[in-house]
Amino acid sequence: MEENEFDVVIVGGGHAGIEAAAVAARRGTRVALVNLTADSIGRMSCNPAIGGIGKGQLAREIDALGGLMGRIADHAGIQFRMLNTSKGRAVQSPRAQCDRDAYEKYAQQLISEIENITVVAGEVCDIEFNAQRQVTAVILSGQQRLTCQAAILTTGTFLEGVLHQGLENVEGGRVDEGASHPLGKTLRMLGVPVARLKTGTPPRIALDSVDLSVCDEQPGDDVPSPFSFVTGDLSEREQIKCWLTKTTARTQEIVRDNLDKTAMYAGRLEGKGPRYCPSIEDKVVRFADRDAHTIFLEPEAVGSNILYANGISTSLPADVQLEFVRTCIGLERAEILQAGYAVEYTHVAPRSLLPTLEYRDASGLYFAGQICGTSGYEEAAAQGLIAGLNAALAIQQQPSFILQRHQAYIGVLIDDLVVSDPSEPYRMFTSRAEHRLLLRQDNADLRLTPLAQELGISCELRDEIFAKRQRDLTAARAALTSKPYPLPVANSGARSLLDMCKQPKFIGWPAMFEMHPDLLELGVPLCDWQTIEADVLYAGYAIRQRAWVERGAERESMQIPEDFDYSTAQGLRSEARSCLPESRPATMGQAGRMPGVTPADLAILEIALVRWQRASKNLADV
Ligand SMILES: Cc1cc2nc3c(=O)[nH]c(=O)nc-3n(C[C@H](O)[C@H](O)[C@H](O)COP(=O)(O)OP(=O)(O)OC[C@H]3O[C@@H](n4cnc5c(N)ncnc54)[C@H](O)[C@@H]3O)c2cc1C
Incomplete structure (x- = not known):
């Protein structure tokens, strides 16, 4: 049997796997990243979009800790939008539509540029342990043995995956890719508690078959906000348009009349799907009184003819999909390029994991991503980073790294997971974070990059940019504090320009710069002024939340x-x-x-x- 020696072996090169590999390698351990095929590393299984409400915060935190996701999304982004701009800054979240191919190619490039990572194409079939239940090696089909002290399983939707369309099903991890079976047996023999979940994807529609004149245009932001704190200005980036359309009463009727032709409603599925990302079948049943459901038509690349029909995830038979799609506004002559389907897969019960994502009852065995019962690229990547980092720290006999709920959305995610037994895939929302006013997307670097620096997982460029941001924030704050409040109010003498940000109807930075052009001379980027604005606005909450955290911290920890x-x-x-x-x-x-x-x-x-x-x-x- 061919044998190679590593410290950490990552099983699966999806969104969890690449972050786990990158961070473990950056800590200096020798990493093997095993994926079923080398060219599917970093593939976006479903919607080629990163971020969104709650997920955007996760992506920013992953970046602040030195992760790859933000840089890849900025590279491949074709439409950038800041969501929730009508609400407070605390719940604003970035989202980017990405070029699907560019995303995976750049992920593969970044992985190939990291020292200490060896990419291995193949299927991991077994894991070996010594008598103390400590991981010693992983075994690939074809009799390759990779010795290691830690194995991180990030098999996504592939473990014993079954694809469903109508009442037909085939084995597979996602369309045109096979499932992974033998590892499921290994986990059961080890006593790891496993269960089944499902998720689904919508049909892809030909752009040139859609009547866009009756759909609502959805352009990107004029000034795109990057995910990564190390990405420069994106204002020159070519951005695509997306469109919004709707289902009709006839759509609901067709879906309702054909429910018995889906594995889910025919009772042939064990796994439950995500409540917050329901299929059109679930929408029609759960929201029976709604007249219509929104569909976001999102191109998969600049100049691409493939539209991702976000909002009508389905596993109805292909002919029924075409029938109901053609009842939607603007889609009367739509051609389906790839029909939607559902995938059912095996996951581990995350309550069997420690907060480091190590399995409680075997040393060196970690899990991250969809296999832990979550759904979404960002949730997967966040776990990959934590598992990879802790595997490396354990090998290096260093204390483990666990983020608390008041430090990061990542802390909330993992803390929620390790006590849960998900009956549906878990996804992040801002409402899950009780300290969300402290956990803004714009201050993720201020919260987390110092920790990345201490752990040695930052890089020179990030350190330089972070130092500059701190200098800029100090200078901008000092300038605002030194100028008197410009409006004639009773106690204005004691107040400064900084207090303007607290006004319920803050005039905004362009007006501020017009009134005080010398502020512009500081050369501080707009995002830093906005961070100060949010800090000032939430200062009262922040003091109360910090006091609450401190009081509770003793018991909490x-x-x-x-x-x-x-x-x-x-x-x-x-x-x-x-x-x-x-x-x-x-x-x-x-x-x-x-x-x-x-x-x-x-x-x-x-x-x-x-x-x-x-x-x-x-x-x-x-
Ligand atoms: C059909 C479908 C619909 C989805 N819908 C949504 C949605 O609506 N919303 C949402 O947020 N998310 C959705 N997702 C989920 C999203 O794609 C995942 O959450 C995310 O990709 C999980 O990342 P991961 O790294 O855990 O796994 P994946 O990205 O699935 O990567 C797993 C990797 O492991 C590799 N692998 C598996 N087994 C082995 C093995 N034994 N040996 C070696 N390599 C192996 C595979 O090759 C693959 O590259 C959907 C996924 C699918 C497939």
Whole structure:
């Protein structure tokens, strides 16, 4: 058997896999990135778009920690939009429509440029462990053995994947790509809890068959906002237009009349789909009283004839898809280039993972991405980064890296995951983050890049840009503070120009620069002025939230030992008594967020934990 030696082997080169590989290599470990084929590394399985509400924040945080996603999206972006601009800055999220091919090609290029990564094309079929259940190697079909101390499984929708269209199904991870089977057996033999989930994709429509004159145009922003803090100005980027259209009453009728022709409604699917990204079948059933549903028609590249029909994900038979698509406004003569389908796959129960994403019951085995029960590129990439970083840190015998909920959306994502047993794919929303006023997309670098620098996963360019941003913010803030408030109000003497940002109807930066042209002379980019504006606007909330975090931090981060005996916590309600030992939360914070655990349970648990700690200390002293 051919044998090669690595420190970390990443199984799967999707969005989780490439971030895991990049960060582990940047930490200096020797990485093998194994993917079914080399040319599908970084492929966008579904919509070629990065970001969106909540997801845009994740993408910015991944970038602030030195990840690849933001740079790839900026390179491949063909339409950039800042979403939620009518709402507060805290919930504004960037989104970019990308050129699908350019995205994967650039991902492959960046991976090839990172030292310490060896790309291996092939299927991982098995994982070897020693007697202490420590990973020692992964085995590829064709008898190749890669020795390693850590394996990170990021198999996406491929593990035992089945594609459904109508009542027909074929094995596969996504269209025209085979499924991966043997690893499922390995996981079951190891005792890893697994279950099934499903997701789906809409039909792709020929642009030249659509009557765009009756659709609403959706252009990109005049000034595109990049995802990456190291990307320069994108204002010269050629941007495409997208379009909006709608289903009609006839569409609903056709879908409703054919529900029994889908595997889901015919009861042939085990896995549940994402509630927040429903198929047109689910929409018609769940929102029966709605007259119409919006469809976003999004080109897959500049000059491409392929339109991604966002909003009508479906697994109806291909002929029914064509029939209902042609009842939508502007799509009366539409040609379908690729029919929609659903994919059902095996995932692991994320509650069996530690917050480092290492499996609790075997050392060196990590999971990240869709295999952990999430949906979406950004959620996958964020987990890949955390798993890759922690695998490298563990090998280097360094403390693990865990982000708290008040530090990052990534912290919220992983904290939510490791206590959950998802009955549907998990996706990020701003509403999941209780500290969202602190976790803005514009301050992701200020929150996280210093941590990346400490961990040695930043780079020279990022460090330089970050230092300049800090200097600019200081200079801009000083300039605003030194100028008196310009309006004749009673207590204006004590107020400065900085207070203008607090006004409910802030006049905006162009008007500010017109009134005070010397501000422009500082050469500070607009995004820095906007960060200051948001900081000032949310200063009151930030103080309150920080105080809350500090007060709660002590309890929140109180560790619950892996071997803690919950029966010593006398008085727990029966629900808490059954779910706590099963999920084994790592901290009191996690325990408190579990459904079924009340504040009263937490108080009992805290007392029992203090007693347990005292008893353990006494034992150690003996
Ligand atoms: C049909 C479909 C519809 C989707 N719809 C949506 C949606 O509506 N919204 C949304 O946010 N997300 C959607 N997604 C999900 C999105 O594509 C994923 O969340 C994201 O790609 C997950 O990233 P990942 O890295 O976990 O896995 P993937 O991107 O799936 O990558 C997995 C990689 O692992 C490799 N691999 C698998 N098994 C092995 C093995 N044994 N050995 C070696 N390599 C292996 C594969 O070659 C693949 O490159 C959809 C995905 C599909 C397939």
